[in-house]
Amino acid sequence: MTDKKIILGMTLTDGYGNLHGAWRAPHVDPDNYANIDASIRHARAAERGKFAFLFTPDFPAVSGDVEHTTLRHTLDPLVSLTAIARETSHIGFVATGSTTFQEPFNQARQFKALDVISHGRAGWNAVTTADAAVAANYGRPVAEREERYRRAHESIQITQALWGSWEHDAWIKDQAGDRFIDPSKLRPIGLQGEHVASRGPLAIPPSEQGQPVIFTSGGPSPHLLSLAGRYASGFISEVWTIEEARAQRAMVRNAAREAGRDPDEIKYIVGFMTTVAPTVREGLDRRLALAGDIIQARLPHLGALLELQIDPRRYDEPLTPQQLAVAHASPMDPRSGNALKVAREGFSPRDILAHGVIDYHPTVVGPGKLHADHLQEWFEAGACDGFWVNPDVYEDGVDAFVDEVVPLLQERGIYPTEYPGTTLRENLGVPAQYGIDPRIMRGDTR
Ligand SMILES: Cc1cc2nc3c(=O)[nH]c(=O)nc-3n(C[C@H](O)[C@H](O)[C@H](O)COP(=O)(O)O)c2cc1C
Secondary structure: OOOOOOEEEEEOOOOOOOOOOHHHOOOOOHHHHHOHHHHHHHHHHHHHOOOOEEEEOOOOOOOOOOOOOOOOOOOOHHHHHHHHHOOOOOOEEEEEEEOOOOOHHHHHHHHHHHHHHOOOOEEEEEEOOOOHHHHHHOOOOOOOHHHHHHHHHHHHHHHHHHHHOEOOOOEEEEOOOOEEEOHHHEOOOOEEOOOOEEOOOOOOOOEOOEOOEEEEEOOOOHHHHHHHHHHOOEEEEOOOOHHHHHHHHHHHHHHHHHOOOOHHHOEEEEEEEEEEOOOHHHHHHHHHHHHHHHHHHOHHHHHHHHOOOOOHHHOOOOOOHHHHHHOOOOOOOOOHHHHHHHHHOOOOHHHHHHOOOOOOOOEEEEOHHHHHHHHHHHHHOOOOOEEEEEEOOHHHHHHHHHHHOHHHHHHOOOOOOOOOOOOHHHHHOOOOOOOOOOOOOOOOOO
């Protein structure tokens, strides 16, 4: 028996939700994209549920079908989260910031400012952005992976060194003695990399947690594992099965071990989409009402997952016994096993798709108990340390999760009933760090 508890984070994107069409829901104010009060409401709901952090992905570019789909990011993660920090007290903020396009000095300054303003609740999801539309906004081509990762190592090391350049006890604040700072403890870092550099120091004191917590996200390439293993305290992943998650988590933990760290210092967080409803039927109907068109367009993909021809005219009829007898989970897609399982429960293709079997993450639709069972199964199988939750519609989906799922997890003893502390570091259960980790060799960017 362990007293380890599930860590929950919540994605905060556009003020609407993570289900296609959330912005069109009748109970959602279409102005929410630019209304920080809406995001504050959603953040407070998550805080009521003892979520450890909000997670803001960031692809700062306009792309896709904007006539019908929303822009899936906050106006600006750090500015938005700073406003939210003033209206919350415990929830942390894991903001995505690109090592490909940002200068480490700006990154160090802005994230540490958020950390100080929020009293130690900031985290930095350091990503090696490779998105062409984002690159165009910065007026640069997308560099090769090797170069993006070398730049990422340099950026993180410089950022951490800048964070530590105002030493813990540098600030004397002796009014009578006329000594503001001990200059020997606010010193330049003088780091010159191949891609980025900074002299420093950074004129920001430590926060209650010292400095922001580093996260990273992406697929388990050797490049990313090397980055995560050395610097990250959180790893945000996208996986569909327990087996896949266990294998990837083992790789991430091993990367930390190889970097000379304790693998428990890095928390592996998997994605999860939710539609909480009194019954499965009501949940499916809610999803179909908002995203029916997108769901229908995925029918050919469902056929590929099940290795079946599905007649569009039989969209609303359960698969026949003959079809089920020959249906197979395609080895080409990790989502196919779940699609087959749902098909065998007797649902029509429309309803199989409404279960979210082709969504970005495993999806649970229905009563709180189904959600709690999913989380418990993954957690107890060693597939993750926690989840980044993607509610379908923020306006009522966060409260529904907090009221219907969180109490079950607490009753089962696998989720905190109170925040362990007031800083993000405490609430994640990761160790203190200030400045660059002395176990990580400075200047080594392989
Ligand atoms: C779950 C998840 C979340 C991600 N979030 C972001 C993001 O918010 N912004 C971004 O630029 N890249 C994001 N990425 C992309 C990766 O960090 C990385 O840039 C991309 O996978 C290309 O890197 P690669 O060269 O290692 O493949 C995310 C990836 C995953 C799997």
